[in-house]
Amino acid sequence: MKIDFEHRMAAHCENGVISNMLRYYGIDLSEALIFGIGSGIYFSYLPFYKLNGMPVTSFRPWPGLIFKRITKALDIKMHIELFKNPEKAMKALDDNLENGIPTGMVVGVFHLTYFPAPYRFHFNAHNIVGIGKENGEYLISDPVMEKIEKLSYNDLKRVRYAMGIAKPKGKMYYMEKIPQTIDLEKAIMKGLKRTILEMVKLPGPIIGVTGIKYLSSRIKKWPKKYGEKKAAQYLGQIVRMLEEIGTGGAGFRFLFSAFLQEASEKLQIPALNDLSMEMTNVGDKWREFAVKAGRICKGRQTSETYNELSEFLQTIADEEKKVYLGIEKAIS
């Protein structure tokens, strides 16, 4: 049995799953719109909070947040359920599929058998949609995969009950009630306003554009403070957060630009389209930053290049800030 579910790939699993599920129920919103309405662009630098002994740089909101914001903004009623007992969780999924309901699940990435090995690590907030069961195997729409994938009962159970940080505990969700009409303009405006708030208005040095500047001022000091080896390691971590699947960075700037383009059309504000192009330039600069940082990580580093990198990051922050302020002006 297979639900007639259109599988589309996405740059980010959370947006992709929501977009695909909504489309099944007749609400056709692109990944970019979902991303923008959920204010998916974000930055925070947490020097005091260490993961694997390295300060945390985050280019995305906490997993699940975009999801929550979308359901709220579009007034969708989502049924979310956790299960203590794995067998019951699988039974609940079977029942749903039997009734033709596409069912979202939060899973751990490591034991996803269809994932390329270098991408398999213990990250427990990946989103997939169960869309059927054939010959005892589950059919899975995973937004980062090109085709519909298959998982056996045990393989699916294992990823739904992945262990480690942020255990998914069999979390499963499906749409219970979808509104007849949605107020897209209002949702887009709300998303834009929240992005401006988070990126340029929030006080404190660690979030938004000020966070990028703060990071820039710290990078300069790394080689002296931590030594070459550790500084390179820290830098590598940033590049990884910039570029790995679903972690944001440059890719999210392009996604946000795509959102601005659509928003410009939907809201009839041409200025947003120009700002989209400016954000594209910022995205290109983030990519350049990744190239430069990558070169330093490879070796041949001097404190001079760290200084250059820090200055470059400063420019990125300034330019990005201009875009957000431009948006604020355009929508007010």
Add this chain to the structure above:
Amino acid sequence: MKVDEVPQDDANLLEGKTRDVQYAIDENGKYITVKSVGWDPKNTIMQQAWEVEKKKIRQAKKLVMDGIKSPLYYHMFRCLMNVKLLSSYVKLPRYKVKRHFDPKIFSKLSAQILDKYVYAFGLKNRDDLLKLELHED
């Protein structure tokens, strides 16, 4: 990023199983999605991280071959786990998991316990626990 600037640097990190989705501008200035097989800076960073893990796996493998550790020790590293994570997968206290790394104790483990490890490591059956050539370079 323009469509023709989307990098296609294949380092086989995606193993041909999928491609990344990138957003880029087409000739009409409109954003579209383009699939990419990889990008050099990203590939390098991922390979570096991967190499660190592989080194640990090789070391673990050697300890198993030398009879110092049981195969479970190798599989733990192969699955990028530590004792804490493994113990939560098999639902056994950490000290017991550590004891099972002793080849002598491992050889006397019950089928029931071994099955827990088979499940935790994503293997097919108990015989797979003894195979150390899975997931190789």
